[in-house]
Amino acid sequence: MKNKILFSACCLISLQVNAQTEKVSFVKHEDQKKVEVNVGGKHFTSFIYPDNLEKPVLYPILAANGQLLTRGFPLNTREGERVDHPHHVGLWFNYESVNGLDFWNNSYNIPADKKAKYGWIRNVKVEQVQEGKNKGTLSYSANWENQAAKVLLKEKTTFVFTGTGNSRSIDRTTTLTAVQDTVVFKDVKDGMLGLRLTKELEFKTDKVEEFTDAQGNVTKVSASGNGANGNYLTSTGAKGAGVWGTRAVWCLLYANKAGKPLSVTMIDHPKNPGYPTYWHARDYGLFAANPLGQEVFSNGKEKLNMVLKPGQSVIFKYRIVVDSDELPTAAVLDQQAKDFSKK
Numbered sequence: 001m002k003n004k005i006l007f008s009a010c011c012l013i014s015l016q017v018n019a020q021t022e023k024v025s026f027v028k029h030e031d032q033k034k035v036e037v038n039v040g041g042k043h044f045t046s047f048i049y050p051d052n053l054e055k056p057v058l059y060p061i062l063a064a065n066g067q068l069l070t071r072g073f074p075l076n077t078r079e080g081e082r083v084d085h086p087h088h089v090g091l092w093f094n095y096e097s098v099n100g101l102d103f104w105n106n107s108y109n110i111p112a113d114k115k116a117k118y119g120w121i122r123n124v125k126v127e128q129v130q131e132g133k134n135k136g137t138l139s140y141s142a143n144w145e146n147q148a149a150k151v152l153l154k155e156k157t158t159f160v161f162t163g164t165g166n167s168r169s170i171d172r173t174t175t176l177t178a179v180q181d182t183v184v185f186k187d188v189k190d191g192m193l194g195l196r197l198t199k200e201l202e203f204k205t206d207k208v209e210e211f212t213d214a215q216g217n218v219t220k221v222s223a224s225g226n227g228a229n230g231n232y233l234t235s236t237g238a239k240g241a242g243v244w245g246t247r248a249v250w251c252l253l254y255a256n257k258a259g260k261p262l263s264v265t266m267i268d269h270p271k272n273p274g275y276p277t278y279w280h281a282r283d284y285g286l287f288a289a290n291p292l293g294q295e296v297f298s299n300g301k302e303k304l305n306m307v308l309k310p311g312q313s314v315i316f317k318y319r320i321v322v323d324s325d326e327l328p329t330a331a332v333l334d335q336q337a338k339d340f341s342k343k
Helices: 112-117 330-340
Strands: 024-029 034-039 042-048 057-061 091-095 120-130 136-145 151-163 167-178 183-185 191-196 209-212 218-221 231-234 250-257 260-268 278-281 286-290 306-308 313-324
Touching (some): 024 136, 024 151, 042 151, 167 306, 191 260, 231 278, 250 286, 250 330, 260 286, 306 313, 313 330
Antiparallel strands (some): 024 034, 120 136, 151 167, 167 313, 183 306, 209 218, 278 286
């Protein structure tokens, strides 16, 4: 039953955080197309949008204790990490089928003769950066374009960053507006808010898996050892591999890294399309919320196929919480979701 779950002392314990929020500051590196985000004087993440990356992302992401949450590949490969899915970079937001264009799977690995089938989020402009004693805000605009630079969607996104002694959070609000053409988001598997994680947050496995994208490209994912000990839990009580393709208000992924607890939680917002979202939560380190892939996740029982006519907009809101040293209980996350729902 929901939230009535007992956790062993070695896994999940009550969250006893220092509630004192810390100052959020930014360092702009315009020549590198990067904005560094610091909480309490420590690096939390960076907003990066280089021309050779197919979408803007937050990368890397670090917990309050300095532990890396995100995988390094493909930007900074680390020993012992998997090197599959080069389009999985940090924390990102895009979708596999937007008027038939695949924004999710695009990367340097796509052959030139197939590139026209893939979308690209370009012309990123940082609109606002505002530091604060209790929070920091970064806003940007961007275009969802085809390879010929025709704009399908205008994006406006605002991040609100906060942090305490052992917790960090990101509130993301993204508005997508159709430009000249009607835009159809076909119900598909790969979307929308994605995060690729450090090897410890993967599930330990001895099998090799294959995954196929919308264009038929096959990616093999190798077996994982190297300290993998991750597990999922959702607001409905779903756990482990059983989380994939289920709906829930929030989803927690937790593990131990360097002998200490590390976790990340994604929280959905009740005003989002498809609430509560389906979770595209894999065992190999991909953690994603996909509210639009309803036909896939429901085995055809549901359909959405969201449509935006020219000038119409849709808003998506998510909260991402990174906890270290101590891990949150279901009750704590229920309260987080309740608080976020009021934003």
